Amino acid sequence: MAINLQKGQRESINAPQFTIGLGWDTNSSSTGSAFDLDASVFILGDNKKIIADEYFVFYNNLKSPDGSVEHTGDNLTGAGDGDDEQIKVDLSKADSKVSEICIVVTIHEAEARKQNFGQVRNSFIRIFDTATGADILKYELEEDFSIETAVEFGRIYKKDNNWKFEAVGVGMKGGLQDYLTKYQ
Ligand SMILES: [Ca+2]
Numbered sequence: 001m002a003i004n005l006q007k008g009q010r011e012s013i014n015a016p017q018f019t020i021g022l023g024w025d026t027n028s029s030s031t032g033s034a035f036d037l038d039a040s041v042f043i044l045g046d047n048k049k050i051i052a053d054e055y056f057v058f059y060n061n062l063k064s065p066d067g068s069v070e071h072t073g074d075n076l077t078g079a080g081d082g083d084d085e086q087i088k089v090d091l092s093k094a095d096s097k098v099s100e101i102c103i104v105v106t107i108h109e110a111e112a113r114k115q116n117f118g119q120v121r122n123s124f125i126r127i128f129d130t131a132t133g134a135d136i137l138k139y140e141l142e143e144d145f146s147i148e149t150a151v152e153f154g155r156i157y158k159k160d161n162n163w164k165f166e167a168v169g170v171g172m173k174g175g176l177q178d179y180l181t182k183y184q
């Protein structure tokens with residue numbers, strides 16, 4: 001059984017190879033145009049900045065140079081239950097400089113389409129063992145967003161040589177650019 005986390009809660013991840021599943025549902029009819037959410041990953045060093053540009057993994061850069069993080073591809077609609085986008089992680093391949101992996105979800109062309117996380121429902125992040133498929137943990141984000149166009153769903157960080165997950169659930173109004181400014 002997966003452990004269900006609340007916002008701010010932390011939990012150890014004991015599997016070196018796991019998959020991060022991200023899900024959401026949107027109501028495109030409320031905005032009149034297609035609604036596309038995108039998962040991005042910032043792989044950070046001790047200074048809380050990406051190790052190099054290629055350590056920003058998203059739909060246009062699907063794999064980190066060390067092979068530890070792989071985005072499995074862009075989902076354009078979010079339709080249906082279950083994971084809409086997935087990221088495969090293999091911590092045994094992680095560069096020794098890696099100390100944190102941040103998972104951010106943004107709305108594609110949010111400003112032009114007048115969309116925000118106030119219109120997103122049923123969003124979650126879950127982690128399962130890639131080899132066995134066994135659930136490890138899940139965090140269902142509460143629907144307390146309004147004008148945010150980017151939300152950090154969670155982060156995975158190294159503490160005393162153990163890897164842990166934190167359920168973050170904090171948004172920013174400036175979209176992906178806010179996170180690029182923060183982590184680049
Ligand atoms: Ca997408």
Ligand SMILES: [Ca+2]
Nearest residue numbers: 024078079080
């Ligand atoms: Ca969905």
